[in-house]
Amino acid sequence: MALISVDRERGLLNVEFQGLDKLWTLKSRLEIPLAHVRGATHDPGMAREPKGIRVGGTHFPGVITAGRFRRHGERLFWDVKNPDKAVVVELADAETYDRLVVEVDDPRATVALIERSIARG
Amino acid sequence: MGRPRAFDTDQVVAASAALFATHGYEGTSVDDLVTATGVHRGSLYKVFGSKRGLHLAALRTHLDHEIHPATAAIATLTDPEQALTAAIASYDNGPAAGLLLLAAAERAPRDPEAAALVAEGVAALEDALRPSHGDAAPRLASTVLGARLRLRAAQPTATPSKEH
Numbered sequence: 700m701a702l703i704s705v706d707r708e709r710g711l712l713n714v715e716f717q718g719l720d721k722l723w724t725l726k727s728r729l730e731i732p733l734a735h736v737r738g739a740t741h742d743p744g745m746a747r748e749p750k751g752i753r754v755g756g757t758h759f760p761g762v763i764t765a766g767r768f769r770r771h772g773e774r775l776f777w778d779v780k781n782p783d784k785a786v787v788v789e790l791a792d793a794e795t796y797d798r799l800v801v802e803v804d805d806p807r808a809t810v811a812l813i814e815r816s817i818a819r820g
Numbered sequence: 821m822g823r824p825r826a827f828d829t830d831q832v833v834a835a836s837a838a839l840f841a842t843h844g845y846e847g848t849s850v851d852d853l854v855t856a857t858g859v860h861r862g863s864l865y866k867v868f869g870s871k872r873g874l875h876l877a878a879l880r881t882h883l884d885h886e887i888h889p890a891t892a893a894i895a896t897l898t899d900p901e902q903a904l905t906a907a908i909a910s911y912d913n914g915p916a917a918g919l920l921l922l923a924a925a926e927r928a929p930r931d932p933e934a935a936a937l938v939a940e941g942v943a944a945l946e947d948a949l950r951p952s953h954g955d956a957a958p959r960l961a962s963t964v965l966g967a968r969l970r971l972r973a974a975q976p977t978a979t980p981s982k983e984h
Contacts, residue, residue, distance in 0.1 A: 738870025744851035748861055773862060787850075789869045798865060811930070814872060818932060 701778050701801040703786075703809050705733070705816045712736050712788075712813065714801060716778055723757040723765035724778050729799070735791040739813035741806040746782030751775070764800075773797040786810060829867065830881070832857045837878035837916035845875055845926050872931065878916065879923055879937045886914040887941045891948035903952035904960060908967045911945055918972050921965065 702715040714729040721727045749770065750758060756766010756777070764777040776796045779785045786806050788799040803809045835856045839848050850871055854861050868874040890910040897903040912920040920941045927934035945964060949957040 738868075738873050740850060740865075740871040742850040742861075742871075744849060744854070745861065771860075771862060773866075787865060787870075789865045798862070814870075814931070 700780070700784075701803055703801070703803055703812070705812060707816070710734065712816070714788075714799065720765060720778050723763055724776075725755050725766055726776075729776065731788075731790060731794060733816055735794045736813060736817050737789040737791055738817070739789075739810045740787045741810050742785055742787045743783045745785050745787050745800055746779055750777070767796075775800060778802060788813065827857075827859050827863065832859055832864075832867075833874070833877050833881050834915065836874050837882050837919055840875055840878055841882075841916040841919040841922060844922050845871075875923075875927065876931075876933055876937065879919060879934060882912075882914070882916050882919045883937060883941055883944075886916065887912060887920060887944055891944040894945075894948040895951055898952050900952045903949060904964070907945065907949060907960075907964045908971075911964055912941070912968055918968070921969060921972065924965075 700717045700720060702713075702717060704713045704715070705711070706713055710733045712731045712733055714731070716724050716727055746764070750764055751768045751770025751773075754767040754769050754774075756768075758764055758766075758768075763780045765779070766777065768775045768777055774796045775798045777800045779800055779802045781802055784802045784804070784806050785800055786803050786809050788801070790796055790798060836848075836853055839852055839856050843852070848871075850861065850864070853864060853871070853874065857864070864874065868877060890913065891907075893910065894903055894907050897906055912918060920938060923934050924938045924942075928938045929935070942961060942965070945961045946957045949960045949964075953960045
């Protein structure tokens with residue numbers, strides 16, 4: 700589970716990994732400039748996609764996908780146990796990752812927050 | 821980064837527009853979009869950024885390919901009755917019939933960009949009715965929107981539906 704928040708003053712999207720997810724993903728947080736966030740989508744079906752090659756992190760199929768993955772030349776960052784709550788955040792080319800797939804508590808609210816924040820930027 | 825795009829963006833947008841027009845925005849999942857377009861999920865995200873991005877592209881295309889040509893045709897009619905009948909028959913029609921109406925109800929209140937596109941479509945209808953109805957055009961535009969809504973409610977099978 701990740702906690703997604705927006706720092707308007709610094710123009711950043713903060714993704715904080717909760718509890719043991721810090722261990723599984725090998726990260727405690729990601730900070731992404733809002734200008735590099737292209738959109739967010741609640742997408743439970745994303746978790747059924749092939750994950751590609753694990754670059755760093757944890758992958759127990761059907762249990763947890765966490766950390767850095769590479770597929771078709773794209774770099775994805777995952778933190779998902781429950782696919783029903785997966786949100787896909789698409790990033791601009793300048794970012795380290797092409798796409799984040801993270802589980803959040805309230806996907807609808809998270810998507811709305813991100814859409815609102817990037818519309819203003 | 822990623823593989824070169826091996827699909828026709830226009831076709832993807834058209835198939836998505838038909839899906840959104842049939843099932844609504846919330847009722848259309850990314851799974852539905854992947855199935856209907858035959859495009860990899862990653863490519864959809866790469867090109868459109870999000871489901872919202874694809875919906876806005878679908879709405880833009882619907883305006884350019886359906887709404888504006890239809891309203892241009894209505895604008896050439898000067899007989900009030902004829903213009904009204906033509907508008908009710910042809911406005912917000914085509915393969916993604918009702919996409920504008922659904923966007924007005926579902927997305928415009930919470931998506932400013934969708935609201936702007938809906939406003940563009942309604943303004944085009946008002947302008948098209950002005951040669952035939954003058955100052956009453958805005959009121960007649962509301963009549964057309966209402967009539968289209970009633971038509972949709974009365975003919976649930978009239979909208980294109982993809983079984984999947």
